[in-house]
Structures are given as structure tokens and as C-alpha cells.
Amino acid sequence: MLSTSELAEYLGVAPQAIYDLRTSGRGPRAVHVGRELRYRVSEIEAWIERLSDPVRGDEVGHVR
Numbered sequence: 001m002l003s004t005s006e007l008a009e010y011l012g013v014a015p016q017a018i019y020d021l022r023t024s025g026r027g028p029r030a031v032h033v034g035r036e037l038r039y040r041v042s043e044i045e046a047w048i049e050r051l052s053d054p055v056r057g058d059e060v061g062h063v064r
Contacts, residue, residue, distance in 0.1 A: 001031075001038040010044075 007028075008015040021027030022037075028047035030037040 001033070001040055002044070004030075004037050004039075007039050007044065 002010065004015050004018050008018050011018075018027060022030060028039050028043045030039050030043075032038075
């Protein structure tokens with residue numbers, strides 16, 4: 001599990017970016033461990049995969 005700071009370093013972003021993603025519901029799921037947020041590596045990997053393979057609305061169920 002990674003802390004917010006460790007996740008930010010891994011992604012090459014500021015820790016605030018992680019908090020902003022989480023607040024907006026667009027970041028990886030976290031769990032509270034005591035007073036800190038921790039991110040499972042498996043959840044981070046799944047989140048990155050979802051970001052890299054978006055489903056476009058015009059490609060789903062449309063025949064051209």
C-alpha cells in the first residue's frame with residue numbers, strides 16, 4: 001500500500017493532485033489506515049488501466 005505522498009511521487013504529480021482527484025471521484029480508491037489514506041497497488045493499477053482504455057460513446061453499439 002502506498003501513502004498519498006508515495007502515490008504522488010510514483011505518478012510524478014503533486015500530492016494535492018491526488019487529493020483533488022479523490023475529492024472529485026476520479027482517483028483511485030483509498031482506505032483509511034488510522035488517520036492516513038493508503039492506496040492498494042492493485043487498485044492503482046486498475047485505475048491506470050481504466051484511464052488508458054476509455055470507452056468512447058460513438059464506438060459503442062453504433063454501426064456505420
